[in-house]
Amino acid sequence: MFKTVLLFSLILLLNTSNAFASKYSQQGFYDVEHYILENGMNIILKPRHTAKNVSIRLKVDVGHNHFKCGKKETAHYLEHLLFAGTSKHSESELDDLIALHGGNFNASTHSEFTQYKIDINSLFFETGLSVLHEIITDSELSDESIQKTKDIIYREDGGKLNFFRRKLHQNEFIASASKLALNDLLQNASFLCNDIDNISNITRPNITNAFEAYYIPKNMTLSIVGDFKLTDAKKLIEKTMRLIPKSNKPKSKNITIPKRTTSLDSNHIYYGKFDPIVDSESIIGVYFLLPSRNHKDSFVLDILEQYFKTQLFNTIRTDEGLAYAPSADAIFFEQYGVLALTSDSEIEDAEKTLKLIHYVTNELLQGKVKKEKFEEAKLKILIGAASAIEKNADFAEYYAENVFDLINYGKIINYEDTIENVTLNDFKRVAKKYLNASNRVVLISSPTLSYTQFYLLILISLISIIFMVTRIVLKNKKHEDSL
Structure with missing residues (x-):
């Protein structure tokens, strides 16, 4: 009897703890089914019966930054080619297969990953998953589709680049202030390129070699959210994704930046070189080097980003009327991040606007942070997080992009709970750690x-x-x- 009561009390305690982990978290949001197939593919499943829809996301760990300068569009090229037709279906037939079953499919290429997206009526879940399996295992990569895809990407990127314009960029006769500043901040990392043409020199062997090297199960995460039964989903995965052969090729390497051997000149200001040629305003920026998204400080840095968004807006726009859209953006990658504090201004007000960015930063570094401003920044994040993820598609993408947590911790870290637990002292500590002058670059982008x-x-x-x-x-x- 005592054991029964004790067990009941323990279950009640655990359920109570979960229920009150964070009042901002969606109930059950972090409860997912995660497992790894024998071939190495990560699978994330989340039944959600709020709509007759299933969202399927396949994240492949290959992006622009995995390729050398001049060939950085290789991952983007592959993304387009996989939609260009298989041995069973033409490109238009693949489109029809999804569209005629109440769905759509798309893809996007990012700096460090590519994501394939299918949303379909849940009655035709099997069709959607079968099409995804088909395009990543049976795309023909014909010479005709390779050339046609190259022309499409040219148009998507704004047209073919002439020899003269390329040479001007390659030799930095033309260069943006932002690019010059990032070159210094990131130590001229291999993925930072002067050449603005990253497709002309891509050959068929480049494409096939990239496909064989990166499109392997251990580089893939399949995330499925929507109106389905777990048992049914697992059976479909067994009939499709499990059949992709295991590869002995190594997993994608993390994109790293060189270790800094010299200190940054905090007084130096980067100006663009004939970029832009003509404009009516200047863009001012202060960039700080940050750790990766998976670093323990990243949650505090999210609050720091929100704090700067509010304070820069209030100081530069509301109080001084110098800018339309001052902002702050913390951008995270696998091995590093960048906090960009930016503002527009009239050309003649650029120096004054820069001083105001420094002023807001120095106020924080000196510990002049009111607790209510800190709490306000936290609250904005928590309220925003609660409303930002609503559709099955949002869930599926969030899970795929947070597979690191599942692999390393066995669960997805509760974002809202972690943000709530950040203290003002944590905030001040992280600010002093990353916002010092030796960790920044400054730029003013004014037109010629x-x-x-x-x-x-x-x-x-x-x-x-x-x-x-x-x-x-x-x-x-x-x-x-x-x-």
Whole structure:
């Protein structure tokens, strides 16, 4: 009897702890089924019967930064090619297979991963998963589709680049202030390129070699959320994804940046070189180097990002009226991150705006942070997190992008709970750790010419041309009269 009561009390205690972990977390959001197939593919399943829909996401650990300069579009190229047709279906037939079953499919290539997306009526879940399996195992990669895909990517990237323009960028006669600053911050990492053409030199062997190296199960995470039974989903996976052969090739390497051997010059300001040529405003930026998304400080850095969003807006726009959209963005990757504090301004106000960014940063470093401002930043994150993930597609993408937690901790870390537990002292400690002057680069991106200067130059040029033409005409007339 005592054991029964004790067991009941323990179950009640555990359920109570979970229920009150965070009032901002969606109930059951972090409860997923995760396992790894024999071939190495990660599987994440979440039955959710709120709509007659299933969202399927396949995350492949290959992106732009896995390739050398001049060939960085290889992952993007592959993404397009896998939709170009298989031995069983043409590109249009693949589209119809999904569309005629109440769905759609798409894909996107990022710096460090590629994601394939299928959303389909739950009655045709099997069709959706079968199509995904087909395109990643049976795409033909024909010469015709390779050339057609190259033309499509050219158009997507704004058209083919001429030789002269490429050379100007390769030799840094043209360079943005942001690129020059990032080169210094990230120690000229291999994925930072001067060459703006990253597709022309991609060959068929480059594509097939990349497919064989990266499109292997151990580089893949399959995340499925929606109206299905776990047993049914597992059976479908057994008939499809489990059949992909295990590969002895190594898993994708993490993208790293060189270790810094010299300190950053915190007083140096990077200016663009003829980029932009003409504009009406300047962009001011202060970039700080951060650790990766999986670092223990990343949650505190999210609060820091939100704090800066509010304080920069209030200081630069509301109080001083110098900018339209000052902002802060913490961008995280596998091995590093960057906090970008940015603001627009009138060209003549660039220096003043930069001083205000430094002012907001220094106030924080000196510990002049009101507790209510800190709590306000936390609350904005918590409320935003509660409403940002609503659809099955949102769930599936979140799970796929957080597979690191499942592999390393056996669960997805409760984001809201962790944010709630961050203290003001944690906040101040992390700010001092990463926001010091030796860990930053500064940039001012101003146009070579303002629009006023540009139009004045055109006017002067027209007047000069008219003057020269008039002079030549008068000279010829005088010559004719003398004859």
